[in-house]
Amino acid sequence: xxxxxxxxxxxxxxxxxxxxxxxxxxxxxxxxxxxxxxxxxxxxxxxxxxxxxxxxxxxxxxxxxxxxxxxxxxxxxxxxxxxxxxxxxxxxxxxxxxxxxxxxxxxxxxxxxxxxxxxxxxxxxxxxxxxxxxxxxxxxxxxxxxxxxxxxxxxxxxxxxxxxxxxxxxxxxxxxxxxxxxxxxxxxxxxxxxxxxxxxxxxxxxxxxxxxxxxxxxxxxxxxxxxxxxxxxxxxxxxxxxxxxxxxxxxxxxxxxxxxxxxxxxxxxxxxxxxxxxxxxxxxxxxxxxxxxxxxxxxxxxxxxxxxxxxxxxxxxxxxxxxxxxxxxxxxxxxxxxxxxxxxxxxxxxxxxxxxxxxxxxxxxxxxxxxxxxxxxxxxxxxxxxxxxxxxxxxxxxxxxxxxxxxxxxxxxxxxxxxxxxxxxxxxxxxxxxxxxxxxxxxxxxxxxxxxxxxxxxxxxxxxxxxxxxxxxxxxxxxxxxxxxxxxxxxxxxxxxxxxxxxxxxxxxxxxxxxxxxxxxxxxxxxxxxxxxxxxxxxxxxxxxxxxxxxxxxxxxxxxxxxxxxxxxxxxxxxxxxxxxxxxxxxxxxxxxxxxxxxxxxxxx
Amino acid sequence: xxxxxxxxxxxxxxxxxxxxxxxxxxxxxxxxxxxxxxxxxxxxxxxxxxxxxxxxxxxxxxxxxxxxxxxxxxxxxxxxxxxxxxxxxxxxxxxxxxxxxxxxxxxxxxxxxxxxxxxxxxxxxxxxxxxxxxxxxxxxxxxxxxxxxxxxxxxxxxxxxxxxxxxxxxxxxxxxxxxxxxxxxxxxxxxxxxxxxxxxxxxxxxxxxxxxxxxxxxxxxxxxxxxxxxxxxxxxxx
Numbered sequence: 001x002x003x004x005x006x007x008x009x010x011x012x013x014x015x016x017x018x019x020x021x022x023x024x025x026x027x028x029x030x031x032x033x034x035x036x037x038x039x040x041x042x043x044x045x046x047x048x049x050x051x052x053x054x055x056x057x058x059x060x061x062x063x064x065x066x067x068x069x070x071x072x073x074x075x076x077x078x079x080x081x082x083x084x085x086x087x088x089x090x091x092x093x094x095x096x097x098x099x100x101x102x103x104x105x106x107x108x109x110x111x112x113x114x115x116x117x118x119x120x121x122x123x124x125x126x127x128x129x130x131x132x133x134x135x136x137x138x139x140x141x142x143x144x145x146x147x148x149x150x151x152x153x154x155x156x157x158x159x160x161x162x163x164x165x166x167x168x169x170x171x172x173x174x175x176x177x178x179x180x181x182x183x184x185x186x187x188x189x190x191x192x193x194x195x196x197x198x199x200x201x202x203x204x205x206x207x208x209x210x211x212x213x214x215x216x217x218x219x220x221x222x223x224x225x226x227x228x229x230x231x232x233x234x235x236x237x238x239x240x241x242x243x244x245x246x247x248x249x250x251x252x253x254x255x256x257x258x259x260x261x262x263x264x265x266x267x268x269x270x271x272x273x274x275x276x277x278x279x280x281x282x283x284x285x286x287x288x289x290x291x292x293x294x295x296x297x298x299x300x301x302x303x304x305x306x307x308x309x310x311x312x313x314x315x316x317x318x319x320x321x322x323x324x325x326x327x328x329x330x331x332x333x334x335x336x337x338x339x340x341x342x343x344x345x346x347x348x349x350x351x352x353x354x355x356x357x358x359x360x361x362x363x364x365x366x367x368x369x370x371x372x373x374x375x376x377x378x379x380x381x382x383x384x385x386x387x388x389x390x391x392x393x394x395x396x397x398x399x400x401x402x403x404x405x406x407x408x409x410x411x412x413x414x415x416x417x418x419x420x421x422x423x424x425x426x427x428x429x430x431x432x433x434x435x436x437x438x439x440x441x442x443x444x445x446x447x448x449x450x451x452x453x454x455x456x457x458x459x460x461x462x463x464x465x466x467x468x469x470x471x472x473x474x475x476x477x478x479x480x481x482x483x484x485x486x487x488x489x490x491x492x493x494x495x496x497x498x499x500x501x502x503x504x505x506x507x508x509x510x511x512x513x514x515x516x517x518x519x520x521x522x523x524x525x526x527x528x529x530x531x532x533x534x535x536x537x538x539x540x541x542x543x544x545x546x547x548x549x550x551x552x553x554x555x556x557x558x559x560x561x562x563x564x565x566x567x568x569x570x571x572x573x574x575x576x577x578x579x580x581x582x583x584x585x586x587x588x589x590x591x592x593x594x595x596x597x598x599x600x601x602x603x604x605x
Numbered sequence: 606x607x608x609x610x611x612x613x614x615x616x617x618x619x620x621x622x623x624x625x626x627x628x629x630x631x632x633x634x635x636x637x638x639x640x641x642x643x644x645x646x647x648x649x650x651x652x653x654x655x656x657x658x659x660x661x662x663x664x665x666x667x668x669x670x671x672x673x674x675x676x677x678x679x680x681x682x683x684x685x686x687x688x689x690x691x692x693x694x695x696x697x698x699x700x701x702x703x704x705x706x707x708x709x710x711x712x713x714x715x716x717x718x719x720x721x722x723x724x725x726x727x728x729x730x731x732x733x734x735x736x737x738x739x740x741x742x743x744x745x746x747x748x749x750x751x752x753x754x755x756x757x758x759x760x761x762x763x764x765x766x767x768x769x770x771x772x773x774x775x776x777x778x779x780x781x782x783x784x785x786x787x788x789x790x791x792x793x794x795x796x797x798x799x800x801x802x803x804x805x806x807x808x809x810x811x812x813x814x815x816x817x818x819x820x821x822x823x824x825x826x827x828x829x830x831x832x833x834x835x836x837x838x839x840x841x842x843x
Contacts, residue, residue, distance in 0.1 A: 396629070587635065601636035
């Protein structure tokens, strides 16, 4: 904790005064202007809230409960908007999505025990996707910790492997600084979730210590610039490449490097593919763009990534869903790997040119260091041919039910480029990423690394709240959900109705856990064990019962009117699209397979 | 819109929002596109560590033994963070020791691992990301290493046990009618030799601390570590 190393030793008479003076230097000057209410804390809980306010947090998502009550009581008179969610999992996903859309760490709160454990899925989700987020959990009073008290869970132990760092608040005087540090740490360097566990005696404890200006802990905010020698050698490799390819990952978006990425690729005429979290970093309607690569990525992206001789990978951790079998991943490419986290360098794919730094800064460095564009005209033509040969298409025979891809396209056409898409996990998520043309960062909000079914609805709540807080209430928020995913978190619809949030939820309902059904057909001889729901509630009627607009669509000619009605409706709307239950997500690279051998039909799997 | 982009939007371009059944798509449907084996495939390959290789030669890294020393903040949970990291990422670890340093509030964790070079690199980098880890690195090959072992031995022939104990510079900590407890220290090879020698008497119980290590001479044991005395912060430039 921050107080272990920095605090003066007791046997040093001078030392005990100096840090206090130092802290006061900053605090009185800054407080009256920025946080007028923060000057007068009386309890640990008020110090927690003051720290959040000082960090710039405007919104928090959470669920009340015994051990967190003091913090909620302090929120009563705070400028922070609190959105009460139906379930803690909703709170954590909403906070995550809020962070993705706003670029600021989302904040979620839960009580001890079940409240904290209900956050776990969402914290793990944020950890896998490197999303900045702060979770605050109540805890039983310190003297009960370890005694199996009512609603006690070892939250620190449970969340240790799924947080960037977590803190057990040790006293009312320091808890504000701890919360401030945790907030800053979550967005320093490679972002990730942090957690502060707040024993009730700490939040109830008296203190007059107003938290000082928060900074991330020493050593966690790395140098944004890459080593110049490494940049030069990477630049030479790029110049000499015949088949160069950019691979932009989620790190490009997190580092606000989309402009730098666009400049780099366009300046040197280098084709671009993205990862799934990197969707939106480069406009998919640009001639250079090959959309995203990986298991269900486009055929042309996977062909390009297979044949490139110089892969410029920025802000990606080479997840197995991207690489397929590592032996056949970009097997002839010199790899330039830009990442802020040194541990990602050569973790999965060896980096010939490791560039450790902030994506934006390093892309600017590369743009400056490359002296002439690689001679890649023939390569660009080849990429264009692949686009012609392997387009993303689907058939729409009259004797088959409504195709889910058509629904995604209808929404894309009916909305502006700045519309935000959230999803659950499964087939619908893949269609939403394949058949929507993304052009802007922070418009694609999904659960990638962890693959959390149920992410979509609470994420839509968080995304809507973020857009509204940013003064962008005219942006559409569309959640594509599967019937299975929707059933997992649909209770958060109650929040959307209560808070009057303008979101549209499109359930692509095939009455299956569709991706599992697809795998069972491909790899388990069609044995539909526990994937066929056989029956689903009537989601349109359920939506009406919640107080939302509920619509049902079965046929092509009903799609456009329903989409229009739902988008026009000022409040939450749910459309239950009954789509073809037999439709598969294609193309597909089988798990561990070669990207270049993607299947475009089920019988190729 | 349908003509302006080489992009993949299919049948519905320009038509879906206005309603109705989609037009048939003239471009190759997924099933009609060249199959997986009908495409060009490069010859190159990567090994399990993601390194480009000549597929004929197939070079894999050999694993080796390495001593890793980390200087850490002595705060609650730091050992759990390190050991959790090791188990979660499936690093092969032989021993882990932890103890205080010359500086209040700092501890040293010494790990002996058996890993490939990329694996050792990953251990160091992942450990460096833990907030309480101040600095971490491999202790160079000629480091001073030692381990302490307690042995409880059958006391059928006390004189012979005593002789072996003397031979390996051990100490007898306890001698009873049926058992003798001996303490041994030294590097791993010496300890292993001693255990072989004691085995003839019958070893009842054994307790080993695991290897701990310091770099020789002026070389800091953890990177950037500077010798401190109690009360001074250890400086580091990690």
